[in-house]
Amino acid sequence: MTLSDLYLTLLIGGTVLLASIAAARTAHRVGLPSLLLFLAVGVIAGEDGFGLKFxxxxxxxxxxxxxxxxxxxxxxxxxxxxxxxxxxxxxxxxxxxxxxxxxxxxxxxxxxxxxxxxxxxxxxxxxxxxxxxxxxxxxxxxxxxxxxxxxxxxxxxxxxxxxxxxxxxxxxxxxxxxxxxxxxxxxxxxxxxxxxxxxxxxxxxxxxxxxxxxxxxxxxxxxxxxxxxxxxxxxxxxxxxxxxxxxxxxxxxxxxxxxxxxxxxxxxxxxxxxxxxxxxxxxxxxxxxxxxxxxxxxxxxxxxxxxxxxxxxxxxxxxxxxxxxxxxxxxxxxxxxxxxxxxxxxxxxxxxxxxxxxxxxxxxxxxxxxxxxxxxxxxxxxxxxxxxLGLARTGALREIQVETAPLDVLDADLLTVSIPKGSKLHGVAVFELRLPPPTVVTLIVRDGTTLVPDRNTVLRAGDELLLITTPQSREATERRLRAIGRRGKLARWLGEGGAPEEEPTESTESTESSKPSEPPEPSKLSKHSKPTHSTTQTE
Structure with missing residues (x-):
């Protein structure tokens, strides 16, 4: 293979790759599995399309x-x-x-x-x-x-x-x-x-x-x-x-x-x-x-x-x-x-x-x-x-989204928490969170601006919080955020521990169907991922 052939191969490969990435974004927006558009890219590039023979x-x-x-x-x-x-x-x-x-x-x-x-x-x-x-x-x-x-x-x-x-x-x-x-x-x-x-x-x-x-x-x-x-x-x-x-x-x-x-x-x-x-x-x-x-x-x-x-x-x-x-x-x-x-x-x-x-x-x-x-x-x-079938939990992935990125030098985790409308975190002051030490709220992004909170800062729907915690305290922190998101600042007194929600068993399904719907899961752990991947539960 000559250098000209190599450059041509890389040019075609790079173009197909970018076209596939664009197809993945399009598929995500219209709700189609990405694999269909990837297959389409291959068919279009093939013998009956652009003439690539394989x-x-x-x-x-x-x-x-x-x-x-x-x-x-x-x-x-x-x-x-x-x-x-x-x-x-x-x-x-x-x-x-x-x-x-x-x-x-x-x-x-x-x-x-x-x-x-x-x-x-x-x-x-x-x-x-x-x-x-x-x-x-x-x-x-x-x-x-x-x-x-x-x-x-x-x-x-x-x-x-x-x-x-x-x-x-x-x-x-x-x-x-x-x-x-x-x-x-x-x-x-x-x-x-x-x-x-x-x-x-x-x-x-x-x-x-x-x-x-x-x-x-x-x-x-x-x-x-x-x-x-x-x-x-x-x-x-x-x-x-x-x-x-x-x-x-x-x-x-x-x-x-x-x-x-x-x-x-x-x-x-x-x-x-x-x-x-x-x-x-x-x-x-x-x-x-x-x-x-x-x-x-x-x-x-x-x-x-x-x-x-x-x-x-x-x-x-x-x-x-x-x-x-x-x-x-x-x-x-x-x-x-x-x-x-x-x-x-x-x-x-x-x-x-x-x-x-x-x-x-x-x-x-x-x-x-x-x-x-x-x-x-x-x-x-x-x-x-x-x-x-009654299996989907509408809003369960939107109540609070928590993003983690390890700060290896400090042996710490950075958590970002989004508070949507309807969350009972709305109206709670920072000191009322009572997060496990040494977890701290370091920054709040509100309406496109940033502010450094003190203990009396009141959280609002739409806020994005940045928290620093340790791997040892992270689970307790997420449980506390879930608990407050579900029941408010008195969650502990109301018996809410913030455990990840489990689906109902067959024996309780009939009795639970007559009760008001439970609030959605308030805390989820996510990561930068493919458009087709979902946030995953913190368990």
């Missing part, structure tokens, strides 16, 4: 798998272990038994309704059976849902790629149904991939956590690089021993993200940037891979398979898998609807193409159209579905 399925498979690993590392870094721990069992069942049920139901429908050969029907069922981590992380974190519900769907999406990949590989390399391996080898392979991949992920995360806490690096910017590097090592090490690199990447990110590491905010910001870059590259590449002229013939099959998946396979698998667990029917209905598909199914279609399976190119077109159509159907309607 049809190397093997390269797409390799790059797509690597991008998924990076996306899952970033997803793990921004996942709270305290939330995931409570839903490990149901998430594991959904990621294994649920995938198998979805494959069977979808394959039966594709075989009898579309006349597909059993191998191709099973292959199609396996490809579309798993929820997509990138799509789930991007969409669900922007919704004011109960943390337990969001964590369950996120954990399922992080775990179910490994069983799906195993099934896709099996169906891609067998010539007929008679050649399929028995259940014992399949289950053994699955257990090996999950166990070894999970173990390597946890080990890499713990090793990285110990190393980064005790090794002083010469520059702050090296800590985020090293953190993501340990996740990549976990992903690659698991793949090298034929275990699940996807599970390893996700769990290493969870361990690292929940460790007391230096420069945590910078690390998460860097990881989000890398995750966005991986998503943009992945979706644009997949958009380039398809031939738009072949897509119209795939619309009807994609609609049929998608409806089977959405209305039969997914609900059946969710209901049967969650029977042993205390998950309410409303939550089960939302989980069924929230089974988003994204990059993973399209990446998985490259496996049969590489193996030269007959009809594999047609499967790619069906899956591509299915992802686009049903992302348009499911993604934008998730807020309305959550509200209809």
């Amino acid at each position: 049809d190397n399925a093997q390269l797409a498979q390799a790059l797509g798998t690597a991008a998924l690993g990076i996306i899952l590392v970033e997803g793990g870094l921004t996942t709270q272990w305290s939330s995931v721990r409570r839903v490990l069992a149901p998430a594991a069942v959904l990621a294994t038994v649920g995938v198998a049920l979805s494959v069977v139901v979808t394959a039966v429908g594709a075989h009898y309704l579309l006349g597909m050969h059993w191998q191709l029907a099973l292959l199609l069922g396996a490809i579309v059976s798993s929820t997509d981590a990138a799509a789930v992380f991007a969409v669900l974190r922007s919704l004011p849902l109960p943390k337990k519900l969001t964590s369950l769907v996120e954990a399922e999406s992080g775990f179910n790629d490994a069983p799906t990949i195993i099934l896709v590989l099996v169906f891609s390399t067998t010539a007929s149904a008679a050649d399929l391996p028995g259940p014992v080898p399949l289950i053994g392979n699955l257990l090996y991939q999950l166990a070894v991949g999970g173990t390597l992920g946890v080990l890499a995360g713990r090793l990285g956590s110990a190393a980064l806490r005790h090794i002083a690096l010469p520059a702050t910017g090296l800590y985020p690089l090293a953190t993501v590097g340990f996740g990549v090592i976990a992903f690659a090490a698991a793949g090298a021993v034929n275990a699940s690199g996807i599970i390893a990447a996700y769990l290493s990110g969870v361990v690292l993200g929940n460790s007391d590491l230096p420069h945590r905010a910078a690390t998460r910001s860097f990881a989000e940037g890398v995750g966005w870059l991986a998503q943009i590259g992945l979706f644009v590449m997949l958009g380039l891979l398809v031939d738009p002229s072949e897509l119209p013939s795939a619309i009807i099959p994609a609609l049929i398979v998608g409806l089977i998946l959405l209305l039969a396979a997914r609900p059946v698998s969710v209901v049967l898998c969650l029977l042993p667990f205390p998950v309410r029917w409303r939550e089960q209905a939302f989980i069924s609807w929230a089974g988003l598909r994204g990059a993973v199914p399209i990446v998985l279609t490259t496996f049969p193409i590489v193996e030269d399976v007959t009809g594999a190119r047609n499967v790619l077109n069906i899956v591509f159209v299915l992802v686009v159509l049903f992302t348009l159907i499911q993604g934008p309607t998730l807020p309305a579905v959550a509200k209809r």
Whole structure:
């Protein structure tokens, strides 16, 4: 490659990147998942658009798998272990038994309704059976849902790629149904991939956590690089021993993200940037891979398979898998609807193409159209579905938004608190906050001007407060802010402790429905993040 070729490649790449970033902003403003516009950028830049030719399925498979690993590392870094721990069992069942049920139901429908050969029907069922981590992380974190519900769907999406990949590989390399391996080898392979991949992920995360806490690096910017590097090592090490690199990447990110590491905010910001870059590259590449002229013939099959998946396979698998667990029917209905598909199914279609399976190119077109159509159907309607099922908490993310950035030199946290209309912080004097020492309110931004408060300064709706606290006092500070936001300055006397709000149990649901609605969650912890990511609860 000459320098001229290099400059031209960088020019095209930079233009596509900026176009994708602009598409992400547009998607956020109109309420669409970003992945659709990223795919559109790839299609427009492809052969039928600006003429970029890309049809190397093997390269797409390799790059797509690597991008998924990076996306899952970033997803793990921004996942709270305290939330995931409570839903490990149901998430594991959904990621294994649920995938198998979805494959069977979808394959039966594709075989009898579309006349597909059993191998191709099973292959199609396996490809579309798993929820997509990138799509789930991007969409669900922007919704004011109960943390337990969001964590369950996120954990399922992080775990179910490994069983799906195993099934896709099996169906891609067998010539007929008679050649399929028995259940014992399949289950053994699955257990090996999950166990070894999970173990390597946890080990890499713990090793990285110990190393980064005790090794002083010469520059702050090296800590985020090293953190993501340990996740990549976990992903690659698991793949090298034929275990699940996807599970390893996700769990290493969870361990690292929940460790007391230096420069945590910078690390998460860097990881989000890398995750966005991986998503943009992945979706644009997949958009380039398809031939738009072949897509119209795939619309009807994609609609049929998608409806089977959405209305039969997914609900059946969710209901049967969650029977042993205390998950309410409303939550089960939302989980069924929230089974988003994204990059993973399209990446998985490259496996049969590489193996030269007959009809594999047609499967790619069906899956591509299915992802686009049903992302348009499911993604934008998730807020309305959550509200209809009584799961959405309107205003829960707007009561008080708290932004944290560690001041490493001082071993302190900087918190910014926004007071919206209706908050009971309005009218409270600074001294009446009674924040735990050594927390102090250092600055108030009011009507575009700043003022340094004293103990008698009265807070108003619309104020933005800057507080300095220590990591040890931060949780107590947030609880106190929540308590006052809910019940006012007499919150402690009224029995309000400021604990993060939990969703009601089934036994209390009927009695609570007759009571006046509780005030929204007053304190939330947020971070500079992607437009599709939501603020997360301080727990």
